[in-house]
Amino acid sequence: MKPALAPDELTLLALVEEARKEWPPLAATGGDAWEQALLGPVREFLRRPGKAFRAQLVDAAWRVAGGAPGQIPKALPLVVELIHAGSLIIDDIEDGSDERRGAPALHRIYGTPAALNAGNWLYFFPLRLISRLGLDAPVELALLRRATATLARRHEGQALDLAIRVDGLSQRDILPVVIAATDLKTGSLMELAAASGAEAAGADPLVVTALAAFGRQLGIGLQMLDDVGGLLCERRCAKAVEDLCAARPTWPWAWLAEDLDQVSFAALQQQARQIQGEPDARRLAGAMREALAGQARLRVRSHLAKAMSALRDQVGDVPALTALEREIDRLEGAYG
Numbered sequence: 001m002k003p004a005l006a007p008d009e010l011t012l013l014a015l016v017e018e019a020r021k022e023w024p025p026l027a028a029t030g031g032d033a034w035e036q037a038l039l040g041p042v043r044e045f046l047r048r049p050g051k052a053f054r055a056q057l058v059d060a061a062w063r064v065a066g067g068a069p070g071q072i073p074k075a076l077p078l079v080v081e082l083i084h085a086g087s088l089i090i091d092d093i094e095d096g097s098d099e100r101r102g103a104p105a106l107h108r109i110y111g112t113p114a115a116l117n118a119g120n121w122l123y124f125f126p127l128r129l130i131s132r133l134g135l136d137a138p139v140e141l142a143l144l145r146r147a148t149a150t151l152a153r154r155h156e157g158q159a160l161d162l163a164i165r166v167d168g169l170s171q172r173d174i175l176p177v178v179i180a181a182t183d184l185k186t187g188s189l190m191e192l193a194a195a196s197g198a199e200a201a202g203a204d205p206l207v208v209t210a211l212a213a214f215g216r217q218l219g220i221g222l223q224m225l226d227d228v229g230g231l232l233c234e235r236r237c238a239k240a241v242e243d244l245c246a247a248r249p250t251w252p253w254a255w256l257a258e259d260l261d262q263v264s265f266a267a268l269q270q271q272a273r274q275i276q277g278e279p280d281a282r283r284l285a286g287a288m289r290e291a292l293a294g295q296a297r298l299r300v301r302s303h304l305a306k307a308m309s310a311l312r313d314q315v316g317d318v319p320a321l322t323a324l325e326r327e328i329d330r331l332e333g334a335y336g
Helices: 012-020 033-046 053-064 076-095 106-110 112-130 137-163 171-200 205-232 234-245 251-259 262-273 278-292 296-315 319-334
Strands: none
Touching: 012 033, 012 076, 012 112, 033 076, 033 106, 033 112, 053 076, 053 171, 053 205, 053 319, 076 106, 076 112, 076 137, 076 171, 106 112, 112 137, 137 171, 171 205, 171 251, 171 262, 205 234, 205 251, 205 278, 205 296, 205 319, 234 278, 251 262, 251 278, 251 296, 262 278, 296 319
């Protein structure tokens, strides 16, 4: 087994600072070129508080799979968080977003080229980090394969988000498109989180498969929460306005496509085509809230409960599942 990565207490920022030691010195530039070129933008983004639920899922999966509490490789939960951070930076560029985590989007501060490079580096750095976790070679290879597959799937899901508009889809096609995009973008990353913890703990392949499937369904549930929170919570209304102005296929659209008759649904699609700015988007949001008739959150809870029940059937009623359920309940509140 390879020596594990130190120090004992790691954070996302500490990992990036550690990586800097590998970069060649550039004193001849007359300034801190690495700070300007890469470290500054990355640090600016990583210091913003996030939910860190993906890192918590890695640890929870480790414990569900039989790993000893507190013995997980320290940097393993942060691998997924770094990939997630990179994806947010890239998504904000592609979506033309103005804000992220309570501050201007990174490309609004540093410009698109620097933000794009920082986001891409946050995709690739975790792949290097996996080889420094002190894992046995077969586990390391399995994690590298999962991570690279996740990066590809996330880009495929983002392609759907960017190319397909809800006002140009037939009513019957909206649900399959939303399922596919969510599964690829959000589900794949949460699958990586759960599978990473299980693989590192040396779990039986059936347990790894069960936790990976749970992670994927949990990721889909988180996207549901994100879509619903933007539509129903005034505090997060900017997210709904952005989605509606871009005519993105989201879970509220998918549910309404299932529930409404053709005429009613076509009327909502027509409103989406006519959006000229925030006031129009808010009017459409109100119409969608009314059409959902208070069922959106119930659908999310049902999805999450089914995912947890399926996992419990596979791994048994281990104590770590109870803690995971509590964290999911807390997360529901965080999404508004």
